[in-house]
Amino acid sequence: MAGNSIGKEFTVTTFGESHGKIVGVVVDGCPAGLPLAEKDFQEELDRRIPAELKIVSARVEKDVAKILSGVFNGFTTGAPIALMVENKDTDSSDYEAIKDLPRPGHSDYPARVKYGGFNDYRGGGRFSGRVTVALIMAGTIAKKLLNRYDIDVLAYTQTIGNVKTDKKFSSQEIRKNKYAAAARCPDLACSEKMEEAIVNARKAGDSLGGIVDCISFNMPVGIGEPLFDALDADLAKALFAVPAVKGVEFGAGFRAAQLTGSENNDAFLLKNGKVVTSTENAGGILGGLSSGMPIMIRVAIKPTPSIAKEQKTVNLSTMQNAALSVKGRHDPCVVPKAVPAIEAAVAITLADHMIRSGFIPKVLKEH
Numbered sequence: 001m002a003g004n005s006i007g008k009e010f011t012v013t014t015f016g017e018s019h020g021k022i023v024g025v026v027v028d029g030c031p032a033g034l035p036l037a038e039k040d041f042q043e044e045l046d047r048r049i050p051a052e053l054k055i056v057s058a059r060v061e062k063d064v065a066k067i068l069s070g071v072f073n074g075f076t077t078g079a080p081i082a083l084m085v086e087n088k089d090t091d092s093s094d095y096e097a098i099k100d101l102p103r104p105g106h107s108d109y110p111a112r113v114k115y116g117g118f119n120d121y122r123g124g125g126r127f128s129g130r131v132t133v134a135l136i137m138a139g140t141i142a143k144k145l146l147n148r149y150d151i152d153v154l155a156y157t158q159t160i161g162n163v164k165t166d167k168k169f170s171s172q173e174i175r176k177n178k179y180a181a182a183a184r185c186p187d188l189a190c191s192e193k194m195e196e197a198i199v200n201a202r203k204a205g206d207s208l209g210g211i212v213d214c215i216s217f218n219m220p221v222g223i224g225e226p227l228f229d230a231l232d233a234d235l236a237k238a239l240f241a242v243p244a245v246k247g248v249e250f251g252a253g254f255r256a257a258q259l260t261g262s263e264n265n266d267a268f269l270l271k272n273g274k275v276v277t278s279t280e281n282a283g284g285i286l287g288g289l290s291s292g293m294p295i296m297i298r299v300a301i302k303p304t305p306s307i308a309k310e311q312k313t314v315n316l317s318t319m320q321n322a323a324l325s326v327k328g329r330h331d332p333c334v335v336p337k338a339v340p341a342i343e344a345a346v347a348i349t350l351a352d353h354m355i356r357s358g359f360i361p362k363v364l365k366e367h
């Protein structure tokens, strides 16, 4: 299964399946001299699963990251960093019953055809949301690197089903509030309504999707390698590695198609001696290069495919039409858990490009 690595200088290779022994990642190209300890990963991993269990799957694992290589005396050495967490809370029984019944909306059918039935179908195998744990571990390193240059990558839930917030949040507000509520929306009253919507969808045997906004603050100007490694292109590629992501837009995104040039252009102005723009329709990227304005990304996430409501499928063993009601442990909405994965996908892409453009050196100076 090729296609499990991303990045040119800061490269990330993930491995592991939902019900296998471990989920892991190898990060190669991380500069030497970054302080790194297992506890750095814990906060990120702990925040992956909201404490309010009524809105997530009953599969709740205390993920503990282990550093296997690349760190010596508390600092990265410049060698590949291998990280892993064990899969502890696996229950494959529900998957045996439906192994010939591909779940509508999930990867089961094309994966079975592509890998000739050898793929690990338990819990979605390699296609499971569980694999985002690997991305989150790599993202933790990327964020630590970026933070040294005051770059902050912050994602939060903007919409769940029909419930959304139109508020604009400062970086402080996002940092303070996004993990305060289960739905991961910094508008706490809205987050509660989102939670309610998820609970109602679950009761109806159904699921919901939503939108995650991700803002990267303080990126320098000129990062990105057009044409093919344009910053927006590489960000989108990384984001589509998060399962259930169905759309990525920058700034005004699809709305820009309906604007006139004079409406869409972000006028430049000088503020405290710095070139800034008065609006943010470009989302902080022009010509595939960062413009120095916050990078504003909006990510559309589909509703969870595995639902209790009965749906039509085909029994691939008997080749008969069949009905399927998915049992077992599933997230009625994957959006809250996707928030840290989206931050991670953005952070690893920005870290890669910061190293490629020489902003981050191969050996870090004392900080």
Ligand SMILES: Cc1cc2nc3c(=O)[nH]c(=O)nc-3n(C[C@H](O)[C@H](O)[C@H](O)COP(=O)(O)O)c2cc1C
Pocket (backbone or CB within 6 Å): 057, 105, 106, 107, 124, 127, 128, 129, 130, 132, 242, 243, 244, 245, 302, 304, 305, 306, 329, 330, 331, 334, 337, 338, 341
């Ligand atoms: C954090 C996270 C958790 C997920 N949990 C589930 C789940 O419990 N049940 C499910 O059917 N899909 C879940 N998904 C979505 C599937 O993995 C995804 O829809 C599937 O692999 C098909 O890929 P696609 O939606 O990108 O086409 C989850 C995704 C993420 C990011």
